[in-house]
Amino acid sequence: MEHVAPKPAAASAVRAFLHEQENKELLRFLTCGSVDDGKSTLIGRLLYDTKLIFEDQLATLEKDSKKHGTTGDDIDFALLVDGLEAEREQGITIDVAYRFFATPKRKFIVADTPGHEQYTRNMATGASTADLAIVLIDARQGVLRQTRRHSFIASLLGIRHIVLAVNKIDLVGFDRAVFDRIVGDYRAFAKDLGFETLTPIPISARYGDNVTQRSGRMDWYTGPALLEHLETVPLASADVKKPFRFPVQYVNRPNLDFRGFAGTVASGTIAQGDTVVVAKSGKPSRVKRIVAQGGDLRTASEGQAVTIVLEDEIEVSRGNMLVAPDARPHVADQFTANIVWFDEHALLPGRSYLLRTETDQMNATVTELKHRIDINTFAHEAAKSLELNEVGVCNISTQSPVAFDTYADNRVTGAFILIDRITNATAGAGMILHPLRRASNVHWQALDVDKKARAELKHQKPAVLWFTGLSGSGKSTIANLLEKKLHANGRHTYILDGDNVRHGLNRDLGFTEEDRVENIRRVAEVARLMVDAGLLVLVSFISPFRAERRMARELMGEGEFVEVFVDTPFEECARRDPKGLYARALRGEIKNFTGVDSPYEAPEHADVHLETTGRSPEELTEALETWLRERGYI
């Protein structure tokens, strides 16, 4: 069926307008904050002032304002968004509403989220797809519990831009001191939430001050109006350099001649002819075609929904991922994650849930609830369960391995939900912090004489001192000196030295990445038993990978793992070369030598950082001993 050709003038004007519309950026944001802070009113005001309310909708609004309104004879803008009967009757927001508006500069999708604590899950729903959050605060109330909760959840979900809208500023007489105090309070508690921008704006949603236009009633405020800020805040654009991730959503196989993997590119870019790897099996293949109706594509990037055909007949099904061969995701059946709980039935460690990522699904168990996070103080608290609306850090074990990235690295491949297996309710949402490389859960035999009893007999606090650093950095020298001192003072110690352990326990291991991981795992396990025996264990290992050091840390109790970074520059280690290894590695005679052709990932947050340049081993040992004494280890 052919469409009628338009009149030429209309055609060109409309085409020009549409072209402009097409290339506008999109900002997704949410409004959050406590009950009655004016979230819905603000959105109603934005829609009204940007002329997005039609005449018939306005007539309905005027009628509704008389019936349900809370603003006397004025129009109650909240009724534009509070679309459910129960909401209008109770004058509250229960669930998130999505509204759309555009200005000449940008398009916007706004999620108006509820303020009541019991509807926190609906706020999280709105936040999970947003790039920016407007946190509303009633100028008369200041920062409240829900302000903190919502800011914290926004931060957890990866929102990096915050507008602090101090609303109802008219009701405090446009007082700058009130505004400054609230902004100060907010900045103080939000400083560790990782926000890139925090823009405070004093507004009156009801009267429109500083909403779409700067107000004439607050001379002291010289910043932008809210809409002005939303139109100009810089957006993170798709990072094309991020590694390619393609979660396979659907296998399209209409006949024997066609087998395509359909999905949405989670990150990065792929081109016809590129090599990809199947995340879970490690099997490589090449992209033969990127199929689309109307002609194959040459490349596909983040956000595009495409169908990929591979050169080889390899096993790939829904839930697996096609990924870049040189930057692969984690594949593990255990990991640690932040969890926000949504269900009336509390999260219980040991209970089985269905875990679902964007395309994968399997049974999973929370093996350990490491701690709950207090919403007000952000303090870590011991807990046996997570109740409705609580947030905690958990270790999770899945029935089969999952391919994933950390949530910090990738918001698409680092997220999951937990589903109640009986009610099918979406019970919680998770954001992966890091993988765990642990054996399956072997139950621990309870013994009568425990770690505490053994340690008390020795008058010391058992711990692992984990020395990490390049070969020749001085780890063994310092560990050796320290042990001599501790021993002289009657402490019970043991040194696990990299070279010595490789003569016995780890004799069967080489220097490939897998073997290095296993090497560290065994040493960490032995160290753990020794800590359990009440010893101060000095582990002197290059241990080049952060993930393995973290794994070792995970094995020990709180405060039982002390990471000591022996920091000597590569040039200096190579110059010292006490065993002649650098010379041989640089000649290519030794493969996988750390610092030469195998990477060393320096610690980011070592407990003790020993910079060796210009300091003697004795000085460094003394500094370490002082550190241990000050913290009650000895």
Next chain:
Amino acid sequence: MTAHMTHLQRLEAESIHIFREVAATFSKPVMLYSVGKDSSVMLHLAMKAFYPAKPPFPFLHVDTRWKFREMIEFRDQMAAKLGFDLLVHINPDGIEQNIGPFTHGSNVHTHIMKTVGLRQALDKYGFDAAFGGARRDEEKSRAKERIFSFRTAQHSWDPKNQRPEMWKIYNTRVAPGESIRVFPLSNWTELDIWQYILQENIPIVPLYFAKERPIVERDGMLILKDDDRMELRDGETVEDRLVRFRTLGCYPLTGAIDSDAASLEEIVQEMLIARTSERQGRAIDKDEAGSMEKKKREGYF
């Protein structure tokens, strides 16, 4: 943020993702095909999502016997041209009782022929997921609805207790008898729909374009006298008027607008200066406050 994609490309990708998710996770999905412009866009997206295969689900039209004749012609043409599997259901009780909007009023007619008819069809075939073309910008209660919207075994929606919907991770689990209504166009606006129809040259029912049509003015609405079942009241006349429709449904319940927009470009231009919403032309939305939410709770789309 995906800066390399245009606005319509982003919307298209999101919808395609939703179509594929349903095909991959439900055992018996169906697409509700109501023949309107939103259904035309959905059909187009479904064809894209599974290309080179056909959409792996049938298309269901719940007929009320009061749709515009041109809609039915168009529906049958499209099914023949694209070769999709078309199911048509008309509530047999409605036929038996001869239910119609003129004799029973819009409420009873819509409830029996659309809501109950839909429930019957879903039960008859045992569908566990049904695509609908609703958009969040259409109406206040739709703005509150999830993309994957859970329905009980009685087809009812509980707006106060919706499943959280995080990221693009959809909870598609249902017990036997329960189902999910899926809305791939949730985040599209009316302007996006027209813009996409223009860009992709998507066929739509000719009623959307202005033409001289036989019109009766009744209760402030411009009703197209589509057949003899519409009897004139005292003082009413049929006059040829240059009109078109912004939405399509049952002809006695759907008002036309005066317009000379005969091309897609002119429709878009007209839309940009419109002062009323598209649902204004629909009788059923205005019967009572919160009427859409009530209908949705009863199982209407």
